Amino acid sequence: MAIRKPRGTQDFLPEQMINWHYIEQRMREICKVYGFNEIRTPAFEDTKLFLRGIGETTDVVQKEMYTFTTGDDGGSSFTLRPENTASAVRAYLENKVYGKEGLTKWYYMGPMFRHDKPQAGRYRQFHQFGAEVLGSQSPVVDSEVICMVVQLLKDFGLKDLNVEVNSVGCPTCRPVYREKLIEFFEPKKEQLCSDCQERLYKNPLRILDCKNETCKSLSVGAPEIHEHLCEECHDHFEELKTYLTAANVQYTLNPRLVRGLDYYTKTAFEVQYTPLGAQSAVAGGGRYDGLVEELDGPHTPAIGFAMGMERLLLALEKQNLLPEPTVEPSAFVVALGDVAKVEAFKICQALHDAYVTVEMDGQGKSMKAQLKYANKINAKYVIILGDDELARGEAIIRFMETSEQETVPLDTVSERITSLVKG
Numbered sequence: 001m002a003i004r005k006p007r008g009t010q011d012f013l014p015e016q017m018i019n020w021h022y023i024e025q026r027m028r029e030i031c032k033v034y035g036f037n038e039i040r041t042p043a044f045e046d047t048k049l050f051l052r053g054i055g056e057t058t059d060v061v062q063k064e065m066y067t068f069t070t071g072d073d074g075g076s077s078f079t080l081r082p083e084n085t086a087s088a089v090r091a092y093l094e095n096k097v098y099g100k101e102g103l104t105k106w107y108y109m110g111p112m113f114r115h116d117k118p119q120a121g122r123y124r125q126f127h128q129f130g131a132e133v134l135g136s137q138s139p140v141v142d143s144e145v146i147c148m149v150v151q152l153l154k155d156f157g158l159k160d161l162n163v164e165v166n167s168v169g170c171p172t173c174r175p176v177y178r179e180k181l182i183e184f185f186e187p188k189k190e191q192l193c194s195d196c197q198e199r200l201y202k203n204p205l206r207i208l209d210c211k212n213e214t215c216k217s218l219s220v221g222a223p224e225i226h227e228h229l230c231e232e233c234h235d236h237f238e239e240l241k242t243y244l245t246a247a248n249v250q251y252t253l254n255p256r257l258v259r260g261l262d263y264y265t266k267t268a269f270e271v272q273y274t275p276l277g278a279q280s281a282v283a284g285g286g287r288y289d290g291l292v293e294e295l296d297g298p299h300t301p302a303i304g305f306a307m308g309m310e311r312l313l314l315a316l317e318k319q320n321l322l323p324e325p326t327v328e329p330s331a332f333v334v335a336l337g338d339v340a341k342v343e344a345f346k347i348c349q350a351l352h353d354a355y356v357t358v359e360m361d362g363q364g365k366s367m368k369a370q371l372k373y374a375n376k377i378n379a380k381y382v383i384i385l386g387d388d389e390l391a392r393g394e395a396i397i398r399f400m401e402t403s404e405q406e407t408v409p410l411d412t413v414s415e416r417i418t419s420l421v422k423g
């Protein structure tokens with residue numbers, strides 16, 4: 001049996017990579033405008049990082065991690081990263097960045113791994129673009145992060161985005177709210193799904209975003225966090241809304257937006273693109289003022305988001321918003337026989353030196369087959385090294401669009417082509 005790719009993973013062939021490069025470039029551009037610099041962290045980390053950084057009660061940690069040990073690391077356990085925030089904070093602490101910068105603004109792109117049930121828009125290896133701001137508790141920063149996400153998606157041409165915001169409180173006000181939720185759900189415990197029965201005492205906020213229809217209906221009328229925010233969280237949330245309105249970002253309040261991770265405080269947000277169907281969340285993020293301390297660092301308020309790159313590509317594809325591939329002008333050198341091939345090789349090298357895209361035959365094709373291939377790859381200029389021309393120290397340049405030809409001295413071919421291509 002032929003070996004196949006693992007379930008929930010994808011191959012991206014060159015046609016698709018054009019689209020990946022397109023979105024990545026736009027992401028880098030917007031990050032530059034907003035003052036974010038790129039980081040890269042390992043694709044796997046010490047398992048403890050995710051246990052502490054994501055939270056042991058979350059689905060990601062409980063069900064979805066790819067965890068392994070290797071023989072030679074003293075039994076250490078490693079995990080393929082299911083997300084990048086915990087790694088970013090680990091890198092922030094390990095490199096003592098907090099001592100060097102007032103405000104740290106980082107972005108990342110790369111593969112993440114979750115052992116979830118694959119379906120359209122949900123993969124076991126997927127890619128996230130995300131950003132983190134460490135060192136500020138100001139709602140200005142929260143708003144800026146949301147604005148960046150919304151601007152990026154809008155600039156891609158996506159319309160009808162649904163931006164949902166909420167505040168999930170902080171360690172001062174959330175425990176009171178937790179108790180209220182437990183009180184509310186306790187009498188209905190037996191009717192909750194098995195996951196939510198477990199969540200009831202460990203992480204009752206998560207019952208609010210359970211997708212199970214029974215749990216959804218059971219949570220109608222549940223106490224809302226907005227009524228229980230402490231003054232600080234309340235004011236923070238009000239300011240956030242003021243800034244979003246000032247920036248003309250249209251948003252809806254979603255008191256059920258609790259997100260899966262324990263370290264989130266205050267702002268939580270999600271951007272939905274409903275035409276994507278069941279997996280409509282394109283990006284999500286929020287404030288995590290407690291995470292740096294959780295990982296043994298100094299108190300550092302922070303906020304971040306992550307965007308699913310496959311989901312974004314699906315959305316752009318659906319709406320026909322991916323650019324038509326552009327054909328870069330290129331050349332092909334047609335040559336037959338040993339002497340001509342050496343000359344062709346020299347011309348190719350000279351053109352490669354000048355960063356002109358050029359190819360020659362490497363498969364022993366006939367002259368006719370070489371011309372056919374040049375046509376197939378859309379070469380704009382074909383250089384023909386025929387016997388007669390070579391004997392005269394010349395070459396023919398054929399302009400493929402018009403079929404016109406010109407004869408030039410062999411030692412000027414590469415310069416001529418370079419000036420044609422580069423202008």
Ligand code: AMP
Binds near residue numbers: 127309
């Ligand atoms: P999260 O880290 O769970 O907040 O996810 C942030 C974003 O990553 C989501 O809004 C999705 O767009 C994307 N995402 C999360 N999990 C997957 C997955 N299994 N496959 C594809 N995209 C995902």
